Amino acid sequence: EYLQQYRGEHDIRTTWQARERIVVGLTGGPEGRTLIRRAARLAEKGAGGEVLAVYIAASDGLKAVSPKELAVQRTLVEDLGGTFHHVIGEDVPSALLEFARGVNATQIVLGVSRRRAWQYVLGPGVSATVARESGPDLDVHIVTHAAAAQGRGLPIARGARLGRARIVWGWLVGVAGPALLTLLFKTVVPDLGLANDMLLFLTFTVAAALLGGMLPALASAAFGSLLLNYFFTTPMHRLTISDPKNIVAIVIFAGVAVSVSSVVDLAARRTHQAARLRAESEILSFLAGSILRGENSLDALLERLRETFAMDSVALLERDGEVEPWSCAAAVGGPPVGRPEDADVDIPVGDNLALVLSGRALRAEDRRVLGAFAAQAVVALDRQRLVGQAEEARKLAESDRFRTALLAAVSHDLRTPLAGIKASVTSLRSHDVAWSETDRDALLEGIEEGADRLSALIGNLLDMSRLNTGTVVPLIRETDLDEVVPMALGGVPEGSVELDIPETLPMVAVDRGLLERIVANIVENAVKYSPEHRSVLVSASSLHDRVELRVVDRGPGVPDAAKGHIFEPFQRLGDAPRGAGVGLGLAVARGFTEAIGATLTAEDTPGGGLTMVLTLPRTATGPPASPAGHGAG
Structure with a gap:
């Protein structure tokens, strides 16, 4: 979070390879499971690797994917320790690269395209585009799978909001197609008759409508009518028609072409609207499901909103009254704006709350989803405050x-x-x-x-x-147990403790003063419950990256069911006359132990009694452990 804030404040767009972050691009197809597992194996090779699976739903249309398959893939990536993200983007390759750079990713895993060979005429595909535009800061892995080159079935039309490439193709097909067809008829193909010629010209009009929408189709209809008039009706090579039947045919052709163009364009618009609603419903379904499962905190909810709409920052602002200044209740991404008026998008939530987004302007149809996010954000804020009040x-x-x-x-x-x-x-x-x-x-x-x-x-x-x-602030430094432990035994009777601390024991990284209090409390408790004339043994040994200090007594011991309670305040072992005290010694020892990053556990002493095991982190330097020790009484 702090790294993302720093990158946003300094407008840093390139990837910082602090650790491996692997983004998996999902299409909703069954190959996603293969890609997720491959990304998990890549993450295991790097220390602290992280997997982020992302499904990008284009705002101008949605592929016919299975929500059940996406749910299975989400469960798989979460079981492998990764996270699942659902993003809306105008252009899939650009949205994927923008997401990857936004999360400071180092690698992208994509599947081999499911396109058939002839479909590459329409473009290079997502994988090739991402690999070409990724730059030197992102490694792109293209993984083969069983569904490669098997096609995607019938795609849903993208409707009224078309990309530049499709519009260009629509104009080319609508204008160049009839011209090439005319050239073909006049040079190679024999005369097929005016009716057949018009049907073939109408085919290009329909294709132009499917690719580029209404305008290319209308232009194709008009251009085709002129070509039919000029080259295929008498008198030839003149824009006049001598036969009334041909006039009726040309007029019917133009009318049918315009009608077909209108119907195709209307169908594309309706398809776009349905696809848009489906995309919104899927995102809201994911959102509602995570809210009901209690997975989303307010910050996580705002981060999901920022990712979904590719914004720079998202914040929830609040104020006490209409004349009071706005304050930030929660924010993610870059530095938040201070007022709703300064944001690119703001969604009022009541009189005193506003959801503000910075980065780019959004379309009016996006406000439906934003409104749902805003309502959920208020619920999350209220729940967060209720949780805080309950904790207080x-x-x-x-x-x-x-x-x-x-x-x-x-x-x-x-x-x-x-x-x-x-x-x-x-x-x-x-x-x-x-x-x-x-x-x-x-x-x-x-x-x-x-x-x-x-x-x-x-x-x-x-x-x-x-x-x-919470006012205990430890000062961690290299400490020699051979010096600290004897000083901690000043309050116990002479001869009641036997020491076995090797002089060559490695140094430990602890707070010297707190360690002394910990050892003193543990030893005093052991002496208190040990039988007379039986000394307490304090020994130490080195194990890999830690040092263990053991305090062994021969007292009555503690049942297994009670071992977890002896570190709670006001716990005493029975009502023995020698058991004076309020039962705070071990509670204080456990608290100080956790403060210095160590652990304190209780074990049974073989033959009867209790052994306290204090595990301390050792430093990187220091002599190796030696089995030899020395005794002291």
Whole structure:
């Protein structure tokens, strides 16, 4: 998204080969499945390759394709990890190249043309045109398939909106055809009679109407009438007719030619309208289906609209009132316009919303589809905001639950050390009892232990608050576990932990301070639940691109069903007297672990107990791992 925005802001049209993006051109025929699979294999060869299948429906007509086949191909490309796109374009090769450059594609996969050999007289075909016009920044793969050169069946006429090539061919057939036919009759073919001559001339008029529309057909009818009069009726080589029967024949010929031209042109217009409606219905069907399946976010919906009409940018603008300035609710493509008046196309949606498009002007008939897109965009915007409000409500409910649980959990854990500190201080200040040095040391030790418990509790509460508010920003750098782990054990009793950290262990890429807190919380939890006179083992090893730190205890262990819950706040393993604390240690450790890009999981210790496995990303440099280690108590 940011790359597309940068390219749009700097008017960059050429392809940036940041990674392989392979566009598959689909015709709706069965060969599309072969092309999609070939593109998927090409994408697998490049790291992070992406497949984008596109079906282009010409706005002036639509080939007789099977919606079921298109649906099958869409499912196939999505199953292979790609995306399916439906685009309207005036000219299929140009629309395909414009789409490919718009998505920064590096390769295009097309099938061998299904045209028969004689059809190449009318043009080179889509594949050849795309290959010729792709330029040096796009590689074009033309793939053979079972349907090659088998034809397409009867194509739907393109109707009133004809391309330049078809209009030129219409004029050539309508004007040059009768002239060549006259030359042929006068030099080679014997006299066939005026009736047969008129039928053959009428054939060129009908062909001109089919190819170029009304004007070439009318010109062909007029030109044919003149040729028949000049070369085939007496007196010859004069624009006069002596036989009344020939006058009637020429008039009937002209009338039939004009009538046939009108009927053919009207049929082409009706076909164009039907094809246009079919194209619109297919796009709206895809749109409605994806909306009902919940696949389209607002941004995805606007991106589909931008692709469909080949626009530079699409935005949904809103304002609070008629006098308030417009603000952008969502936008895709290049920089959006600030007001509907500045856009090439704008669709008002109520009084305070407008769908605006920049890039080119669209025809009036396109506004039907735009209106449907605009209505769906408003629905998507409302749904997006409802989802946001629901998420906010969920967070508020979670925060309330957290506060309630916090108050319930810390009420005892705060009161107990405070009561002990208060009792020890009161005893020391009392003049009624003469305390020995041993008693005074015991009371001071109790005060120190209570203060340490309060400090640890408050530290965990602050850490949990930082995690909940998202204010933990790790500073990732190379760190040596051999230095961090011993520092993390300062709060545990001496002799309760055994270290097995190889000196040649690779460096890890973590936040040093957060890693120290993670290890401290895990080890303190292990020591808390370990039997007396059984030390906790902290070992480390290197595995490929990661380093594993294991904290092994011989305590009661945790059932498999409860392993996923021990990392939640306020979870404690039973009600053992030594299990003091509010149950935040492992929750804080898991939160910090995710913040530095590591993982923390729980496993059973063989023979009984629990093993915490901290998996850390290793750096690219550093000495190889060694099986040797050192112990510390």
